[in-house]
Amino acid sequence: MNIEDAKRLDAADPLRSLRDLFTLPEGITYLDGNSLGALPRATPERIQRAVEQEWGQGLIKSWNTAGWIDLPRRLGDRLAPWLGARPGEVLVADSTSVNLYKVLHAALQLQQGKRKIVVSERSNFPTDNYIAQSVVRAHGGELILTESPEDIPPLLDERCAVLMLTHVNYRSGRMHDMALLTRWAHQAGALAVWDLAHSAGIVPIDLLGSAADFAVGCGYKYLNGGPGAPAFVWMHPRHEGQVWQPLTGWLGHANPFDFDSEYQPAPGIQQYQCGTPAVLAMTGLDTALDVYDAAQKLGGMKALRNKSLALTEAFIGGVEARVPGAVIATPRDSALRGSQVSFSLPKDGDDSIDGYAVMQALIHHGVIGDFRAGDPELLRFGFAPLYNGFADVSRAVSVLGEILDSRSWDAPQFTSRSKVT
Ligand SMILES: Cc1ncc(COP(=O)(O)O)c(C=O)c1O
Missing domain, CATH: 3.90.1150.10 (Aspartate Aminotransferase, domain 1)
Incomplete structure (x- = not known):
């Protein structure tokens, strides 16, 4: 051209x-927005305001007055439509690696020890397979890595607990058919966990329509949240309240400000919050999502x-x-x-x-x-x-x-x- x-x-x-x-x-x-998105024009001023006004002037009051405490859910609600999820189902927190750890543990617990094999691809992003190796170790299971997408279906058998895939491969850019693979996983009695790092905000995603089980993804790639921006996590509502995610921090408690000595999980996706949100980084992602609002109108x-x-x-x-x-x-x-x-x-x-x-x-x-x-x-x-x-x-x-x-x-x-x- x-x-x-x-x-x-x-x-x-x-x-x-x-x-x-x-x-x-x-x-x-x-041409590297798949690694680190560009800087939205409004971000520096917005982060400066968060620092100078909300932090500098508002001090600790800003947890309430500037809505800091609600950022993980509010940002999740803003992201939900781009993921084919509903408001209330997505949480913005931690990194993709950490969120994957939470959901993989939860998925294996849902299998109640009857199935312990996680199937993924050798060409998956290393962090996904490294996290899976740790989780299967803890559950006495096994990670099986395929060499090509065509090898996946035969591995979806009565021993398979979880099919864990990255929707768009970080090396080739090849995209899986989420609905089809999730259906095959479910037909075999397995659960489907999706990493949307290279999909969120850039390809059509229908988590609910695909009946996926869990999903995670990055805020700093196509979403333009800034270097190290917080990630997101989604769980299908049918799994609510059945198992604990493993990082049972205080902000995933049902009533964190009761300061109970006993952990009691919050309902829904809130349980997947562990500790205090990174407010300045969340502010960057919040501002970046304004660009998506503008894109929605076009x-x-x-x-x-x-x-x-x-x-x-x-x-x-x-x-x-x-x-x-x-x-x-x-x-x-x-x-x-x-x-x-x-x-x-x-x-x-x-x-x-x-x-x-x-x-x-x-x-x-x-x-x-x-x-x-x-x-x-x-x-x-x-x-x-x-x-x-x-x-x-x-x-x-x-x-x-x-x-x-x-x-x-x-x-x-x-x-x-x-x-x-
Ligand atoms: C598919 C995929 N998952 C996860 C990550 C990174 O995870 P984290 O943000 O925890 O470093 C990347 C980074 O490029 C990725 O490509």
Whole structure:
């Protein structure tokens, strides 16, 4: 896609006004919103107000007067419609890893020790599988990891307690059919736990319609809550009141300000709160959700999804045309694609290309994606329809092409690795 075509598409984009709700550095093509979303323009002032007014002036009164104590539920209610859940069912708290620990324990308890196997994918994000390893250890169970999605159905048998999947794979960007896999899990007597880290706010999600059991996800990726923003957790209402989640902190108590010596779980999703909410981080996420309110008025998830698919399709086409050796890891079938595109570059012989160095060279030239080690090594580009446009696609492809043609990536400043890739 040439830049003139890209500009025409951007001019006709019904969501184009949303980009002005973000602060993005001049000259940067930011394609890493699947890792860390961009900064909403309103966030600095809002956090400053929370610090100076609510904390500085309001002091401890602000737990009530500024509604701090209600943030985990209020933010959960704001997120619920984007997850296919109802208000009152979602809680914003802790990290995705911690929330996964809570729900996996709960799911295994619901199986009452009769089934102890958790099935997931080897290509799942490591934290999911690491947490699952700890939880199955505690329950005397086993984690079975599949090599490909096609291997999942035969493992859904009478021993399977939980099918734990990330809806959109962090490496390939492949999206699972949540309703179908949940149904298969249920037919086998297993429960379905979904990680929505790469789905929330970017692909249509229907937790209730899929009859999923539990879900968790990140606030700092497509939701733009800021680095380390709190995560969310959802439980299907049919599981209410049956088991305790394992991190039985005081704010998950039915009456925390009674200061009872005995734990008594709060009803519903409130039990999944453990301790004191990170108010400033929650404030960042709260402000970021205002952008979603604006997106709702411009066509909501349907418009976001249409644009996301158009962007990723244009980028796949551009890479295929400009980088002949690239192997696209992301499904071309839009029903199977999240909102990122990943590809590998040739690794053998004289044509070998160091993908890490290519990404560093891209970043040096103002095109920011990221690199994921593994087999194959992948260059990842996330497309956020709230602030990315077709000009970003066009620029990323042309800069990539120039870097590869000139082999300018092959320089010590790009080949030496930093801690965060
Ligand atoms: C699928 C998935 N789950 C979880 C996480 C991160 O979890 P946490 O926020 O607890 O670090 C990531 C991070 O990229 C992820 O891709």
